[in-house]
Amino acid sequence: MKDYCFGIDVGGTTVKLGLFQTDGKLVDKWEIVSRTENGGQAILPDVAESVLLKMENMKLSMDDIAGIGIGVPGPISADGVVPHTANLGWGYKEVTRELSELTGLPCRGGNDANVAALGEMWKGAASGHRSGVMVTLGTGVGGGIIIDGKILTGANGAGGEIGHIHVDDDVTWTCGCGNQGCLEQVASANGMVRLAKWMIETEGEVRTSLDTDTMSAKDIWDAVKEGDEFAIRVAERFGKYLGLALANIAGTVDPEVFIIGGGVSKAGPVLLDYIQKYYVKYVFRGCRSARFVLATLGNDAGIYGAAKLVLE
Amino acid sequence: MKDYCFGIDVGGTTVKLGLFQTDGKLVDKWEIVSRTENGGQAILPDVAESVLLKMENMKLSMDDIAGIGIGVPGPISADGVVPHTANLGWGYKEVTRELSELTGLPCRGGNDANVAALGEMWKGAASGHRSGVMVTLGTGVGGGIIIDGKILTGANGAGGEIGHIHVDDDVTWTCGCGNQGCLEQVASANGMVRLAKWMIETEGEVRTSLDTDTMSAKDIWDAVKEGDEFAIRVAERFGKYLGLALANIAGTVDPEVFIIGGGVSKAGPVLLDYIQKYYVKYVFRGCRSARFVLATLGNDAGIYGAAKLVLE
Numbered sequence: 001m002k003d004y005c006f007g008i009d010v011g012g013t014t015v016k017l018g019l020f021q022t023d024g025k026l027v028d029k030w031e032i033v034s035r036t037e038n039g040g041q042a043i044l045p046d047v048a049e050s051v052l053l054k055m056e057n058m059k060l061s062m063d064d065i066a067g068i069g070i071g072v073p074g075p076i077s078a079d080g081v082v083p084h085t086a087n088l089g090w091g092y093k094e095v096t097r098e099l100s101e102l103t104g105l106p107c108r109g110g111n112d113a114n115v116a117a118l119g120e121m122w123k124g125a126a127s128g129h130r131s132g133v134m135v136t137l138g139t140g141v142g143g144g145i146i147i148d149g150k151i152l153t154g155a156n157g158a159g160g161e162i163g164h165i166h167v168d169d170d171v172t173w174t175c176g177c178g179n180q181g182c183l184e185q186v187a188s189a190n191g192m193v194r195l196a197k198w199m200i201e202t203e204g205e206v207r208t209s210l211d212t213d214t215m216s217a218k219d220i221w222d223a224v225k226e227g228d229e230f231a232i233r234v235a236e237r238f239g240k241y242l243g244l245a246l247a248n249i250a251g252t253v254d255p256e257v258f259i260i261g262g263g264v265s266k267a268g269p270v271l272l273d274y275i276q277k278y279y280v281k282y283v284f285r286g287c288r289s290a291r292f293v294l295a296t297l298g299n300d301a302g303i304y305g306a307a308k309l310v311l312e
Numbered sequence: 313m314k315d316y317c318f319g320i321d322v323g324g325t326t327v328k329l330g331l332f333q334t335d336g337k338l339v340d341k342w343e344i345v346s347r348t349e350n351g352g353q354a355i356l357p358d359v360a361e362s363v364l365l366k367m368e369n370m371k372l373s374m375d376d377i378a379g380i381g382i383g384v385p386g387p388i389s390a391d392g393v394v395p396h397t398a399n400l401g402w403g404y405k406e407v408t409r410e411l412s413e414l415t416g417l418p419c420r421g422g423n424d425a426n427v428a429a430l431g432e433m434w435k436g437a438a439s440g441h442r443s444g445v446m447v448t449l450g451t452g453v454g455g456g457i458i459i460d461g462k463i464l465t466g467a468n469g470a471g472g473e474i475g476h477i478h479v480d481d482d483v484t485w486t487c488g489c490g491n492q493g494c495l496e497q498v499a500s501a502n503g504m505v506r507l508a509k510w511m512i513e514t515e516g517e518v519r520t521s522l523d524t525d526t527m528s529a530k531d532i533w534d535a536v537k538e539g540d541e542f543a544i545r546v547a548e549r550f551g552k553y554l555g556l557a558l559a560n561i562a563g564t565v566d567p568e569v570f571i572i573g574g575g576v577s578k579a580g581p582v583l584l585d586y587i588q589k590y591y592v593k594y595v596f597r598g599c600r601s602a603r604f605v606l607a608t609l610g611n612d613a614g615i616y617g618a619a620k621l622v623l624e
Contacts, residue, residue, distance in 0.1 A: 130467075131466070145564065145565070147464060152459060152566075154565060154566025155442075155567060156599055157566070157598070158562070158566040158596055158598040159566045160564065161596050162563055164563050164596035165560045166559060166594040177596060179597075244478060245560075247478060248478060248564075249564050251470065251474055251476050252457065252471070252564045252565060253457070253564060254464075254465075254466025254467050254468055254469070254473070255467060282478040282491065284470055284491070287466075287467075287473075289468070
């Protein structure tokens with residue numbers, strides 16, 4: 001009986017690993033270092049060794065394991081091939097084939113943002129829903145789209161690349177992607193700070209309790225909660241950008257639920273209020289009833305979603 | 313052997329019907345009047361009668377027919393239920409169940425814009441592709457999204473409602489949907505004329521060969537081809553709105569191909585040039601290589617797509 005599976009979330013610093021029952025119960029989780037030197041050639045062998053060691057320790061045989069799901073930080077094709085993943089040192093790599101050969105187990109792969117979305121849909125904030133869009137507001141803005149319980153990968157692995165949706169013609173600095181006016185430039189943790197500084201540049205002096213040289217996104221949200229007038233205007237503008245982007249996403253894929261995660265989402269429900277205010281303004285009315293929820297699995301979303309990949 | 317199927321496209325004035333071989337060959341097509349009076353109660357019985365008569369004339373038995381697909385102008389759920397379709401007179405109606413009872417054949421239903429997209433993907437401009445977004449630039453702006461060969465219906469039947477994507481904060485008049493700044497307000501046949509008039513209002517007098525009181529979208533495109541400076545600026549702005557909307561759709565669903573159809577698309581390849589110029593500017597670079605094609609099935613897209621519904 002294949003009652004267990006593994007969920008792996010490969011990051012640039014650590015690899016997170018989880019052993020799951022196939023009903024979704026997390027049995028054990030641990031981390032290993034991502035050895036990105038030498039083209040990252042040790043990463044998959046390290047993962048395989050760690051998986052096989054865990055099976056030995058837990059007295060699990062091949063017959064007990066449904067497979068291994070793996071999330072990677074970059075595009076990956078439906079058949080598990082990565083063209084290039086800069087922050088792991090990888091060039092072209094047949095990830096799932098290689099990991100399958102190393103372990104003797106079936107493997108499936110996905111992009112980390114998409115896999116996190118699948119995790120939140122399966123056992124997190126959006127459990128019980130069939131379609132949802134996850135937005136991760138961290139250093140950047142990531143996204144994952146789940147339709148009928150499956151990841152929308154896209155023709156170029158760019159399904160759910162919502163951080164690069166264009167939201168403002170007036171942005172003058174350039175995004176990491178090469179464009180200007182991307183959602184990520186004004187709604188990520190760094191982007192929110194840049195947005196605040198841009199508003200100060202435009203307006204000249206502003207009255208605020210914030211230290212505008214050192215402020216973080218968390219500082220801005222804390223100031224919002226204390227009633228700081230400038231911070232509230234920054235939050236309004238942040239909410240407008242995200243509300244607009246999510247409204248346009250709704251007019252495209254019409255999901256049941258939006259899941260908001262990542263570091264910035266630790267600001268809590270107040271964040272949803274600012275987003276939903278503008279979402280409702282801009283969205284096609286048939287999509288107004290979409291739910292907005294905060295992610296609940298935190299850094300474990302990736303291993304949950306990866307595990308779910310092999311159960312489809 | 314079930315070698316045949318029917319594709320039905322119900323409109324507010326006429327119902328188009330097609331008899332297809334299951335390999336996609338159109339054997340016969342014809343039309344009947346849409347009797348929308350009395351809550352449109354005669355429409356499905358008329359369709360059923362016409363289908364059964366065609367089978368009799370063609371000496372086809374129930375065993376020859378895989379089923380009937382039907383496209384309707386409004387939201388329809390995955391199990392074939394319409395909540396309300398104003399321009400057919402329908403309130404709540406279990407469309408596929410009713411048509412199945414009337415004919416004795418399996419039935420499947422879809423929204424007309426989505427079904428047209430499926431038709432173009434199957435046997436039209438995007439044949440051979442697995443994922444595509446169709447944009448219909450007619451009286452309004454309709455859309456349909458196909459992912460892995462299937463319609464993306466959405467939680468509220470609003471998948472692909474791209475005509476109501478918000479593209480401009482400065483639009484001052486109100487869309488049929490109740491919002492302001494929708495793509496449909498500036499990129500449909502009527503919207504393009506309204507856009508031109510808005511530009512004249514904003515700019516004061518403009519130099520143009522167009523009769524600005526009576527101009528149609530076709531007139532504007534004809535003037536573009538003749539080098540009219542004002543018409544070219546209208547086309548640039550139209551292209552910017554559509555290019556921006558399609559770029560943001562690409563950052564969401566990352567399709568292989570965009571199919572542009574509807575009356576406005578009769579302007580021809582020049583239309584694609586204006587759209588792609590801005591698409592390339594705004595889109596996430598991983599999605600730049602998406603193909604742009606003009607629809608080829610015209611008014612038959614609906615019957616092709618409806619037929620394909622029962623072959624999935």
